[in-house]
Amino acid sequence: MNIKVGAWGLAFAAFSALKMLAASGDGNFPISYWWGPPESHNTLSTWQTVADAGFTFAGPTRLYTTQENNLKMLDFCKQVGMAALVSDTAIRDRVVTQEGWKKALEHRVRGYRNHEALLGYYLADEPLASYFGAMSEVQEAIVGLDPTHLIYAALMPIYATPYQLQSVTYERYVREYVNHMKPAVLSWDHYPFRRQSRNYFENLDVMINHAKIHGSRPWHIIEGVGWSGKPDPTEEQLRWQIYTSLAYGVKGILYFFYWPLEGKDWEGHGIVDKNGQPRSPYYTIKRMNGELSRVGKHLLPLRSDGVYHVGALPGSAKPLPSGFLIEFPKPQELVVGYFEPESGPQFKYVMVANKYHDKAQTIIASVNEQVTDVWAVDSHSGHFEPVLLKGRQFVLNLAAGEGRLLRIQDWRQEIAFESYTEPQ
Numbered sequence: 001m002n003i004k005v006g007a008w009g010l011a012f013a014a015f016s017a018l019k020m021l022a023a024s025g026d027g028n029f030p031i032s033y034w035w036g037p038p039e040s041h042n043t044l045s046t047w048q049t050v051a052d053a054g055f056t057f058a059g060p061t062r063l064y065t066t067q068e069n070n071l072k073m074l075d076f077c078k079q080v081g082m083a084a085l086v087s088d089t090a091i092r093d094r095v096v097t098q099e100g101w102k103k104a105l106e107h108r109v110r111g112y113r114n115h116e117a118l119l120g121y122y123l124a125d126e127p128l129a130s131y132f133g134a135m136s137e138v139q140e141a142i143v144g145l146d147p148t149h150l151i152y153a154a155l156m157p158i159y160a161t162p163y164q165l166q167s168v169t170y171e172r173y174v175r176e177y178v179n180h181m182k183p184a185v186l187s188w189d190h191y192p193f194r195r196q197s198r199n200y201f202e203n204l205d206v207m208i209n210h211a212k213i214h215g216s217r218p219w220h221i222i223e224g225v226g227w228s229g230k231p232d233p234t235e236e237q238l239r240w241q242i243y244t245s246l247a248y249g250v251k252g253i254l255y256f257f258y259w260p261l262e263g264k265d266w267e268g269h270g271i272v273d274k275n276g277q278p279r280s281p282y283y284t285i286k287r288m289n290g291e292l293s294r295v296g297k298h299l300l301p302l303r304s305d306g307v308y309h310v311g312a313l314p315g316s317a318k319p320l321p322s323g324f325l326i327e328f329p330k331p332q333e334l335v336v337g338y339f340e341p342e343s344g345p346q347f348k349y350v351m352v353a354n355k356y357h358d359k360a361q362t363i364i365a366s367v368n369e370q371v372t373d374v375w376a377v378d379s380h381s382g383h384f385e386p387v388l389l390k391g392r393q394f395v396l397n398l399a400a401g402e403g404r405l406l407r408i409q410d411w412r413q414e415i416a417f418e419s420y421t422e423p424q
Helices: 008-028 044-052 067-080 095-096 101-112 129-145 170-180 202-214 233-247 279-300 411-418
Strands: 031-034 081-085 116-126 150-155 183-191 217-223 252-256 300-312 334-341 348-354 360-369 370-376 385-387 393-398 403-410
Touching: 044 101, 067 081, 067 101, 095 101, 095 129, 095 300, 101 116, 101 129, 101 411, 116 129, 129 150, 129 233, 150 170, 170 202, 183 202, 183 252, 202 217, 202 233, 217 233, 233 279, 233 334, 233 348, 233 403, 252 279, 279 300, 279 348, 279 403, 334 370, 348 360, 348 393, 393 403
Parallel strands: 031 252, 081 116, 116 150, 150 183, 183 217, 217 252
Antiparallel strands: 300 334, 334 348, 348 403, 360 393, 370 385, 370 403
């Protein structure tokens, strides 16, 4: 039987979903994709191929029409060590127009809610603003039955037109969504190379700001493969999307798209082909996922407290403030994210990301007089390694699109360092 939950109930459900998210996967950074295996390939070997690529949870599929197939998917994901979002035709934003939708939804949710592999429910892709009311109604029905699992939807990118958004501005579109849904995860897509987008950083800025205001975790859907005649992104372009997102405070990465859809625009594209066999992007993304997992585990418990640009200032970007922990005396193009722990030893953390996806940079940096030690995450081992300071300067060699997470200690943190335990 459904119960009325209201705004406070949705906020509690979002909090519960975030707690569950933090506990799932033993602290793994959330990594997934859009458009997973279809019902015709819902087999253990298919899901093993997904897991082998380093994805931590099964993302949205083309909607499965039966509860039986979704339960099989959950069973397979449990066997291969992944969590999963359920994509079910009875649990969608538009079911409110169907007679008896609440009864059908209740039957499906009751069947899924106790499964060990369940991460949550996929609700909508790029909804119009006019759909938010229906989405909220469906969400309330789900939360009345299952208040602990994630309810997931992905918003349009900033380059969508007001007609597509059904909203005056993009910022208002996002604001209306979070006011309606109070989401545990705020997710969106943006494909900078396909679109030759010039407002990629502005999109990050809007979403990160709303995520902070509403206590949501930001998940970014990036351009993983090409389609409609466009080439697959290079490894450098994938790395650039990942590290610039991390610098902004993103806490989950999804790739568009895993399994090709029907039609000529999708043929020959995807992380895998129409038979589920890996294409070349599979192996590139597998490497990226390993690196992302090793670096991302350190970012999950951190709070993003600022993001700055060195060099050109696109859109609403802010310059590095005077007196920042690290300064860059030579002209360089960087995105710099600043992080602090939610709890525990008060180290400072800085993500330095190369703003070029087509060339490397040798970064000359200097620390202020309070800094005593600097460490950098080794992307191969996932451990912090000491950075050599010469005087107050150090050097970072960043490949095209690469970033480096730094842990910084000043003289006031010596005692905290002695009791610090690094994530494994």
